Amino acid sequence: MIKGEHISKSFEGRTVLDDISVEFDTGKTNLIIGRSGSGKTVLLKTLVGLHSPDEGRIFYDDVCYTDLGFAERKDIRKDIGMIFQGGALLDSSTVVENVMLPLDLFTEQSEAEKRERVDFCLRRVRLEGADNLYPSELSGGMIKRVAIARAIVLNPRYLFCDEPNSGLDPQTSVVIDNLIQDITREYNITTIINTHDMNSVMEIGEKIVYIHEGRKWWEGSKDDILLSDNRELNDFVFASAMAKRAKQQITK
Amino acid sequence: MFKIFEQIGRYCQLMGKVFARPEKPAIYGRRIMYEMEALGFNSIGLTAIISVFIGAVITLQMSINLESPFIPKYLIGYATRETMILEFSSTVVALILSGKVGSNIASEIGTMRITEQIDALEIMGVNSASYLILPKIVATVLFFPLLTLLSIVIGTIGGYVIAYATDIMIPAQYVEGLLYDFRPYSITYSLIKMAVFAFIITSVSAFCGYYAKGNSLEVGKASTRAVVASSIVIMIFNLILTQLLLT
Incomplete structure (x- = not known):
């Protein structure tokens, strides 16, 4: 909490x-x-x-x-693990080096153990075969996956x-x-x-x-949003005409 | 005036963070080797090219200015050697490196700041200042004096080549001048100066990048500030060190 x-x-x-x-x-x-x-x-x-x-x-x-x-x-x-808007991966490090960094700094694990943990995290985010790529060689989605892998590598x-x-x-x-x-x-x-x-x-x-x-x-929760009569919230969430119509239909 | 003292205070605070006890020395060892290659080894070419031409130009200028039957020719070699050792290979090379390495460091760290890479390190609990800046300082303080030695050797070779090629003097006279009244302390003085300048270039540039804010435009400004500030500080310390070490 x-x-x-x-x-x-x-x-x-x-x-x-x-x-x-x-x-x-x-x-x-x-x-x-x-x-x-x-x-x-x-x-x-x-x-x-x-x-x-x-x-x-x-x-x-x-x-x-x-x-x-x-x-x-x-x-x-x-x-704490944090995923930044742009990924915030270290540009001069490969995918594996980025994910391994917290392990290098804060654990006493052997190279083999660290590599096993990194591979597990990369598999967990479904990013395999990109181990030696640099951030500049990755797509936006791949950068986010690496950022997630790095964020969870120390079991936050x-x-x-x-x-x-x-x-x-x-x-x-x-x-x-x-x-x-x-x-x-x-x-x-x-x-x-x-x-x-x-x-x-x-x-x-x-x-x-x-x-x-x-x-x-x-x-509140996502279900509460549909029923909320908070004007500012509704203006923000149901900003488009289509969303407004959808909300009206739901509340009917 | 107040702003200058504020900046000096922030610089001292940053250096306090940089020289805090490293988390894992082994990691730093790897990063120092990487920075030695990126900042030192990759500057060999530039240093060598500039030194060979400056050595040649100094020899030519000396031969023109010392054109007198009462002044022995070997003094041209002597003057070239002294100029290279005492000033060019430390101070001028440091100013050139502040342009190449200083702007590189400021833009690299500045980009890391605005793309939240430094925030990411902080969130992990890493002392980002120490992790990013200390290896650069250690690498340059160790490597740049080697560039000074290289510059002295290549500069004097440049003088020899131009003396040989233009027939302004017999190469043997040039070599005699190089060996005339040689004081090894001059080399020590030059190396000490370069080690101090290396610290200034790296720390001042890293400071400018570390506190960059905003967008890529600000990174460019930080990079320019780094070159200007480190060049000015180098000139001030050149005067102080010369007074302390040579008088």
């Missing part, structure tokens, strides 16, 4: 997050949704520790993350995904979404996904938090 209590964050006097309290469940795919510029990426980066909140506290299970120093946070960070307890589907075609997006959901359930991870892809919301949104103008505006 990851919990944020009264989180506020400003940049140069501009409030980006305003008193957000939220709880994300273990074993579920938790989604943060919102318009571009609503503050969802800042919320995700604050939860993961890349930004410090101006006010409020963040808990990883029972541990208050915001109270920890740099060295103490290191232990929790080893339990918490998984953060920043717009994992951006730049992907709808079919590949579904594959990536399902992969993240499968991994979440399989390893009982607390997964938080930041997205504005409505297909993802309807496909894997077990718990959804809607952020609007830096505040938590709505919370």
